Amino acid sequence: MKGVVTGSNVKVLGRAVHSLSRIGDELYLEPTDSGLSLRSVNSSRSAFASFLFAPLFFQLYQLGEPQPFRCKVLMKSFLGVFRSLPSLEKTVGKCLILLKPSANRLVLQLHCKYGVTKTHNLAFQECEQLQAVFDIQRCASSLCAPARVLAEAVVHFPQTLAEVTLGAGPGGKISLRNYVEDEMEAKKTMVTELWLAEDEFQRVAVTPGSSITFCLKEFRGLLTFAEASNLPLTIHYDVPGRPVVFTLDDAVLEVHLVLATLLDPKSDSQCPMANGGVSHLPLPSDDLTDDIESYMVAMETEEEPGVPPSPTFPLNTPCPAQSDPEEEEEEEEEEEGAVPGTPPHKKFRSLFFGSVLTPGGPSLAPTQEVLAEDSDNDC
The missing domain is CATH 3.70.10.10 (Proliferating Cell Nuclear Antigen)
Structure with missing residues (x-):
């Protein structure tokens, strides 16, 4: 080439x-x-x-x-x-x-x-092909805005912020709010929220009351490119837990950014892959839905002719065994002696492989393999 x-x-x-x-x-x-x-x-x-x-x-x-x-x-x-x-x-x-x-x-x-x-x-x-499989036509909500508008909005959030929540309010308004994992911590943390009017966008077609939480670092990187290239940014999303897709279209350029979103525990909507990223929700059993192609799948595999690829999603999560009272007391003593500033357990992990860690409890299912350790840079 x-x-x-x-x-x-x-x-x-x-x-x-x-x-x-x-x-x-x-x-x-x-x-x-x-x-x-x-x-x-x-x-x-x-x-x-x-x-x-x-x-x-x-x-x-x-x-x-x-x-x-x-x-x-x-x-x-x-x-x-x-x-x-x-x-x-x-x-x-x-x-x-x-x-x-x-x-x-x-x-x-x-x-x-x-x-x-x-x-x-x-x-x-x-290497083999690396591709995310998604269908923006099946997303219930979408909005399009000049990259400058969104770039000026996220500048109010600190660089160290990991996740941000995008929501649809009354009258077509769109909100951006820093995500706080624990409700108790929200009272001790400064919360920044701003609202963008409908006329700030080129197109708004969102479900009233809908919201999604995604990582801000990768979103900032795309915004920087879009703003410098003077291209409008389109956001496609569905229910919490399903991936959000950011797109840029030009005559000579096509850009896609696909990010996992946090599944809202208060929401009734559940999807197989999203559940894999939430520690306190049950995972689906052996029946995976037929529309699995609509979710995001990015993996590097070598497929043999005639042999279907193995599913990359966890099929079940065993119930934690009942612990001994003496062991519980020892765990409580360890928690009291924990070092201050230890980062909290994340509520969502990989959208693709669903590595699930239960806060303060047993960890992965026996059939799951930890492919990468969590770090400050990965959500």
Whole structure:
């Protein structure tokens, strides 16, 4: 595959890489007839982003052999090529992207002013397709707004805030509020909530009273890209617990960001994958719903012909065994001696694999495998 990006499109490509770097540690590349696709997924499989650059985005776009061809590189290595966005705009006139399957190398060549050429040779690894399966047509609510409006709204929240709640109020108003996990902690925590009028949006078609909670870090990354590219952002969502999909559409660019949402324990609506991310709700039994394709599935697997893929969702959760009173007393003593500032247990984990941790109680089902430890960066 050979692609040449020129002019201001070099900076657009750099912004896309910066946005993807907020998602995961690996960058997946797939050249197709529809264009070059750049994708990333976080370690807990709860956030997925995809940038598809159409052939018209490039001055030159040629597909090579073999086809289809997919590979992945370290995000840190790819990001190093586009580290300084202001420098790209001022000094770089052309960027050459060359995939060499025979040499297992991805070549990025920046042609700068005064005849300076910077060549980066990155090692890649062939991989299977990484794709999130979702259907925005089945989402009950959607709204579209200029990225500037949403960017100015989230600037009121601190950078350390993990989750934010988006809700639909009366009169078509949309609210943004910082999420507080425990109701008791809400009385001790500063709560920031702002309302956006309906005329601030280009389109509002939401279910009255609906709300979803999602991670703010990845959303900020997409907002930065959308605002700099002057593109409107569309949000598609359904009931709490089902993924929220953010989309950007342009003549030469198609962007999707899919994030897991927190299932509201007070809500009657339940979905198989959402339940996998909530510690205090029962998981479904062996019957998975037929519309499983409508939920978000992002995984890297190798499927054998004629053999259906194994489900990635936990089928059941055993009831915790009754504990001994003496053990309960020991646990209470340990809790009293806990170090202050220990982060609380999250109420939702991976939307894809449903790793469930019960606060203060037994952990995973025997059939579940912990694929990635929780960290401050992953929700």
